[in-house]
Structure formats: structure tokens, C-alpha cells
Amino acid sequence: MSNVIVNRVAEFLKRFPPFSFLGKEDLTRVAQSVEIQYLEKDEILFRQSEAARPHFFILKEGLIQLVENTASGDQIREVCDEGDVFGVLALLGKRPYLLTSKVIENSLIYAIPVSVFEKILEENSRVALFFAAGFASGQVVVRQDLSQGQKARGEFKKDSGDHSLLIFSDQSAVNFSEKVLSCISETSIHKAAKQMAEAQVSSIVICNDGRFPVGILTDKDLRSRVLAVGISSKNPVSEVMTSPVITRKKQDGFSNLYLTMIRHRLHHLVLTEDGTDQSPVCGIISDHDVFLSMGNSPAVLIHGLMNTLEVAEMRKIRDRAEQMLGYYLENEVSMEFVASVLTEINDVIIRQALEIVKNQFKVEYPDMTGIRFCFLSMGSEGREEQLLRTDLDNAILYEDVTEELQARASEYFLKLGEGVVEVLLACGFDPCPGKIMASNPEWVQPLSTWKNYFTDWILHPSPEALMKVSIFFDYRSVAGSKALSAELTDHIYHEIGKKQVFLNFLALNAMKNPPPLGFFKDFVVEKSGENRDQFDIKLRAMLPLTDFARLLVLSHQVVGINNTFRRFEKLSELEPVNSELYSQAGKAYEILMRMRALEGLQNKNSGRYINPKSLGKLQRQLLKNAFVPISELQEIVNIRFQLDYFRR
Numbered sequence: 001m002s003n004v005i006v007n008r009v010a011e012f013l014k015r016f017p018p019f020s021f022l023g024k025e026d027l028t029r030v031a032q033s034v035e036i037q038y039l040e041k042d043e044i045l046f047r048q049s050e051a052a053r054p055h056f057f058i059l060k061e062g063l064i065q066l067v068e069n070t071a072s073g074d075q076i077r078e079v080c081d082e083g084d085v086f087g088v089l090a091l092l093g094k095r096p097y098l099l100t101s102k103v104i105e106n107s108l109i110y111a112i113p114v115s116v117f118e119k120i121l122e123e124n125s126r127v128a129l130f131f132a133a134g135f136a137s138g139q140v141v142v143r144q145d146l147s148q149g150q151k152a153r154g155e156f157k158k159d160s161g162d163h164s165l166l167i168f169s170d171q172s173a174v175n176f177s178e179k180v181l182s183c184i185s186e187t188s189i190h191k192a193a194k195q196m197a198e199a200q201v202s203s204i205v206i207c208n209d210g211r212f213p214v215g216i217l218t219d220k221d222l223r224s225r226v227l228a229v230g231i232s233s234k235n236p237v238s239e240v241m242t243s244p245v246i247t248r249k250k251q252d253g254f255s256n257l258y259l260t261m262i263r264h265r266l267h268h269l270v271l272t273e274d275g276t277d278q279s280p281v282c283g284i285i286s287d288h289d290v291f292l293s294m295g296n297s298p299a300v301l302i303h304g305l306m307n308t309l310e311v312a313e314m315r316k317i318r319d320r321a322e323q324m325l326g327y328y329l330e331n332e333v334s335m336e337f338v339a340s341v342l343t344e345i346n347d348v349i350i351r352q353a354l355e356i357v358k359n360q361f362k363v364e365y366p367d368m369t370g371i372r373f374c375f376l377s378m379g380s381e382g383r384e385e386q387l388l389r390t391d392l393d394n395a396i397l398y399e400d401v402t403e404e405l406q407a408r409a410s411e412y413f414l415k416l417g418e419g420v421v422e423v424l425l426a427c428g429f430d431p432c433p434g435k436i437m438a439s440n441p442e443w444v445q446p447l448s449t450w451k452n453y454f455t456d457w458i459l460h461p462s463p464e465a466l467m468k469v470s471i472f473f474d475y476r477s478v479a480g481s482k483a484l485s486a487e488l489t490d491h492i493y494h495e496i497g498k499k500q501v502f503l504n505f506l507a508l509n510a511m512k513n514p515p516p517l518g519f520f521k522d523f524v525v526e527k528s529g530e531n532r533d534q535f536d537i538k539l540r541a542m543l544p545l546t547d548f549a550r551l552l553v554l555s556h557q558v559v560g561i562n563n564t565f566r567r568f569e570k571l572s573e574l575e576p577v578n579s580e581l582y583s584q585a586g587k588a589y590e591i592l593m594r595m596r597a598l599e600g601l602q603n604k605n606s607g608r609y610i611n612p613k614s615l616g617k618l619q620r621q622l623l624k625n626a627f628v629p630i631s632e633l634q635e636i637v638n639i640r641f642q643l644d645y646f647r648r
Contacts, residue, residue, distance in 0.1 A: 006031045009110065012060065016083035017618060018130035019058075026120055035111040039064075045101040045109070046087060052094050055111035057087045062107025066099040079104075079522065083617060088131060091117060176250070176271065176285040182207045185214060189226055189240060190233035192217055203268045203284065206241050211280040213270050215241030220267070249275035250283045257285060259340055261299070298324065298341045305348045309356050314349055315427045318389070321345045325387055326601045335590040336565070343384040349427055350375060350394075350420065351479045357419030361412065367405070368412045373398035374480040375420070375438065382474040383546070383562045387597040389429040390606045392421065393436050393471055395443035397450050397484050409446070417444045430606070436471060447484060451491045458495045461505035469506065473550060474562050493557055503555055507641035510547035511634060516540040516627045523612040523620075534609035537596050541627060545589045548633045555640075564589050578636065585629040592626055595619075 010031035013019035019027060035055065039045060039062070046053060048069050059080045066078040066086060077099055080086050089095045091114050121128055182205045183192050192204050196219070206215040217237050225240040226233065246264055248257055250271040261269050271283035287299055301324065304317045321342065328338045354375060362369065379393030380386040396417045401409045417438030425431060438444055445453070454472075457465040473492075477485040496502055516535075518524045523535045549567035561570050568586035572579040600607025612620065638644065 009034050009036075013058070013110070016058070016085075018085070018124075018127040021124060021126040021130070022120065026124075030112060030116060030120070033113050033116040035113075036060075037109050037111055039103045039107045039109060041103055041106055043103040045103065046097050048098060048100045049096050051096055052089045053087070054114050055087070056085065056091045056114065056117070058110045058112065059084050059086070060108040060110055062103065062109075063105040064107055064109075065102045065104055067102055068099050074100075091121065091131070176283050177201075178283045180205055180270075180281050180284045182211070182281065183237065184208070185238040185241075186236050188234050189217075189222075189231070189237055192237045193222055193233070202286065204237075205245070205270055205281055205284065206237055206243075207281060213245040213247060213272065213277050213281050214238075215243035216245050216268060216270060217241045218268060245270050245277050247272045247275060247277050249273070258298075259337055261285075261287065298345065301345060302348055305345065305352060309352060309359075311356070311423055311426050314352060314423070318345070318349060318427045322388070322601070325597065329594060329598055329601070335593055339384055339387065339563070339593070342387050343381070346381055346386060347377075347478050349424065350377070353420045353423035353427075354416070354479050356423060357416050360419065361415060365408070365412045368409065371398055371401060371405075371409060372481040372484055373413060373416075374477050374482065374484040376475040376485065377478045378436070378471050378475045382476040383564055384476070385564065385593060387593065388600045388606060389427070390600075391430050391432045392424055393432055394421070394438045395436070395472075395475070396438045396445075397488065398444075398446055399481070399484060400446045400448050406446075410441070410444070414439075414441050414444045436468075447488065450488055454488070454492050455495050458492075458499055458502045461502055461509075463509075466505060466509040470509075470547065470550070473554070474546075476562050489559055493559070496554065496557075503551065504641045504643070504646050506551050506554070507637050508643055508646060510544070510551050510637065511643060513544040513547065514540055516630070517624065523623075525612065526609070531609045533611065533613075535612050536608060537592060537599075537610050538608045541623075541630070542589065542592050542596070544630045544633070545585060545592070548630075548637060549585070549589075551637065581629060581632050581636075585633060588626040588629050591622065595623065 006028065010027050013031060014022070014027055019030065022030065045057070045064070048067075059082060061082065064080040064086070065076050066080065068075045068077050078086070087097070087101065089097055094114075121131070181195060181199050181201050181203070183195065185206055185208075187206070196202070196204050196217075203216055203218045205213050206217065208214055215238065217240065221240055221242065225231065231240065246260065246266060247270045248260055252275065257269060260266070267287045269285045270277075270281060271285065273279040273282055298321075301317050301321050305314060308314060308317075325338065325342060328341075374397045376382070376395045376397055377393070378395065380390065381393065394417075396413050398409060398413050417440075421431075421437050421439040431437065436443060457469050457472075461469075475485065514524065516524060524540060525533050525535050545568075546564050549564045549571070552571050553561060553567045556571070556574055558567075558570055558574075561567050565586035568582045568589070572582040572586075575582065595610070596607040598607070599610050615623070
């Protein structure tokens, strides 16, 4: 080819990955080796099961479908347009083609010799990652390792400008002290305090003869457990230390260490050789160390929330949390960590809201203070997945009271629910369109009524009942008596045990979710209304995964795991034969959560609707790869719950 043509080919190639990852020399060499082919409509470039050719292809102009021949006929698996790479089995192991390529419109393709590209594939890790992540057209026929797609988002972010292509990583490093001040249990409080003062530290770890930690004493302990109650400083530290000690390995990532501190409200975390209290102490991390490592610390926000009952201040802190969320998403922090942090912040807001409202009514309802109750979060917040301030789904459950107190208890807890919802709305959360909130008297009820609700939904699984089940079965106790919610959970599993066919109805309902891709493998978008031409990522991609995870966990009678990717993690343990699928499903859900959150932050909305035209090629392919586990889960559910028979 002439230099002019070579330059034109190179200009075209560098617009699209993986060629955009090539240096000038490699790009020129590839462009020089390209064979330009013209294909007419209805032509076949290669056929399924045919031996791989010595080239792979990139579409310059036109339209090509990749079709799989199945027992039920031809199935379109992918539609290629400008810049799509396909026919890559010639490059990846020289295996026979899994699909047939049909030319739908007159097309111009560039055929790239495998012999030229193999060396680049070996030497350029970003090019190798492109193929490993399944970004080439037609690769989605084989189940992809979505962790490669997760990794690719970080690697490709700088060049592509795709902010949804982010990696789940643990880049934050935290410095901690390996010189740990320690003493034995018999050491006097006075001597331990003196050692702390001399070392200018705020804690001392109490160890046995093997340097295994048996307790910890902090400045706070000295104030609250010694000075405040008048204990003699001559007494041994064993009388006032915190024991047992929560420990972790020093090799644990920042996310794990910091999340442990948040969950347990720790100012100091002891590090041991194997992460348990049955091995020697080798370090300690303080919240000060964390603050130095992360300026925008969740602990700062949580501390601020826990020390204010001013709604305006709570709103400001929740606004800052959303800024922190954007920072975390852009800086590739793991989704489990992000979701846990935001859940903790949301939970603290709810607990503070309860304190505000209880203080308002404690004089008017003094007889209600002793009645046990539980504030339940449901839906995405119940599943610990509410990253943005989307719709509220909550309720109040309280213990059964005597007949004389029933009317008064109903009145009090409804006022409590109304007040909490009012605070949450003031903090920026959206109200539930279906009014499934603690401000609705239908969802503020004693335990016996809640048991009756669930019994009725299980025994009479109407479409409306199944819709409520999809929300209420993900409830989580946020404040109050966890024993009440545990009793309700026991009742639910007992009722399901009596009517196992309920799970078949639940499975049938889960299969009704609309597909994410149309016949020609394009995104199914809304046909009318304010979201016309937008893709509903919640309804078409996330909801099927949450429904299947809930259904399968219920069928195994697993209690206490509400989060979707943790449910898939548990299912992977329970069903080793399907372990890989469940692992991929969990990763797919994390990808979808991240995409939705980024979309919402960018457009200042719920992130539910995405314009497919705004997505780059890598984003579109990553999203399509995330859909693959859905169809495989549908097959498992269809067979396991005998839905073909059940539909008759």
C-alpha cells in the first residue's frame, strides 16, 4: 500500500481500542500489513465451526452480524458496526469459529494478520487485557471473567476518558506503627498510663507471655473507666482494659482494615501475624493514621453525624458523603467498601433521626419508652446498596402490646415514623412513589400484624403480593430491637417451609423481568415518556440479579445476608458446581452498581436511565458482558423450579 493509504488506515485504527494502545511504530507496522476487503450484502465472511483464518478483523464501514447456529435456529449474538474487532479466535488460540459472520450491509473490513499482531499481544499488557476482558465482538458467547473487565476499566481510563471504566482496587496505603507499646495484665493502671505518657501514644496493648494480645487500654478508657468512676490507679490494667481485642493482619488491604474500624467504632486496631488474637502483635493502626492516609475520611463524616442532632448539619454531612462517593468511584475503591461506608452513613442518619423524634415525643408519650420496636430499612438500603439518595423504603415493627395500649402505641409509632421520614427527606433522600415508608400507617404495625402480612403474601402470591415481597424480603434492622426482626425472619422461613410452592411463584415472577438486549443485540430503550431512548439499568440489568440472588438464598434458607453480591458469594460456597457463575454474577452486579452511581452523580439524578449513545465502545461491551450471567441464571432457575411445568 502507498504511504497515503497506510496513514489513512493508521488514523482509523488509532481511534479504536486495542489499536489506540499501540505506539506509533507498532501502529504503522499493523497498518502496513492490513488487507482491505470489500464484502457485499448477504456474503459470509466465516462460518461457525470453520477453522480459524490467519487474520482477525475490524469493521471499517457497513454492518455485520455474528450468528450462532443452535437447535432452535440461528441466534444473533452480536451486531458489529464501525470500529468493532471480531473473528479473534484466530488470534486467541487458533480455535474454530464459534459464530458465523453475516454481512447485512455492504461492508469494508480490515483483515489484520495474526502473525503481525501476536508479538504485540505478548508484549503489550493493555492489548492483552483488552482481549482477556472480552471486549472483542463475539467473545461474550463464552462466559467472561468479569474481574478482567473490572481491571480493564482502570487500565483504559486515562486514554479512553471513560469514567465508568474503573477498576475495583485498593490503592490507598496506610502507615502504621510497628513499635507497639505493650504490658502484661498485672501491670498497674498508673504504670500503664505513665508508659503511654512517656511514649506519647494514646493506647497500650496488654499481652501474654507470647505477645498475644489479651486487651487494649486507651486514653478514653482511662477517662471513662478509671477517673470517672474513681477506680484506684494501683489496680491492674486487666480490670479496665477492653477485651477481647479485635485484630487483623498487617497484610490486609486498607479497605479491610478501615472497614473493620468503622464497623466496630474503633480508634485503634491491633495487627497480629495471622490476624487473630492467637498470634503475636506486630503493629497497631489508629484513626489518626487513617486521617493522614485519607483526608476525606468516612470516620470524620460518621463522627460528625453521631455528634449532631441538627437536621441542617446532617444534610450538609450527607452532601459531603456524596462528594466522597464520587471521589471513591473515580479513584477505583472497591464496591464492597464503598457500599459498606455509604450504608453506615445512611444508618447513622436514621438512628440520629430517631433520636431527634423520640426526644420530641418523650414528654407526651412517657409510657411508650419501654416498648420494644425496630426500624426496618428495605429495598436497596436494606440490601446495603443505596449509594445515592434514591427512593426511601422503610417501616416500623413494634412488639405486641395489651389491648388498652394498642391505639396509643399505633399513634406514637406512626408519629415516630412520620418524623424520621421527614428528617430523611430533609437530608436529600427521595420519597417512595408507592408510599412504602414508615410515614404510612400500613407499614407501622405490631409484630403479629407483620407476621400476618407475610403469611398472606406467601399463601396467596398474587402479582401485588410478589411485588411487595421483592421489597419487604430485603428488610434489615437499622435501629431498635434486632430480636423482633429475628422473630419475624423465623416466622417467614417457617411459613415458606409449609408452602414450598411459594418459591415457584417467586421464581416465575423473577423471570418476568424484561431483557436488556433486543433481537439485534442492541440496548432495549424506553419507547416514550421523559426517559425515551434511555436504557433502564435498574429494571433491565440490576433487578434480575437481585431477584435471582434473593430467590436462591431463600431456597437455601440462608438468614442474615441481604446484599446482592454477598448473596452470590454465599451461593458460590453452597453450590460449588455453579461457583463460577455466581462469582461472575456478583461481579456483574458490582459493575452495574458502579455505572449507575457514576451516571447519577454526573447527572444529579438516580442514575437509573442511561443514554447508550453516550457510552464508548468499551463501556457498551463491558455492560453487555455484565448481562451474560443473567441468561445463565435464568436457565438454572427455570430448571430448578420446574417453571415449564409450572406455567401450564
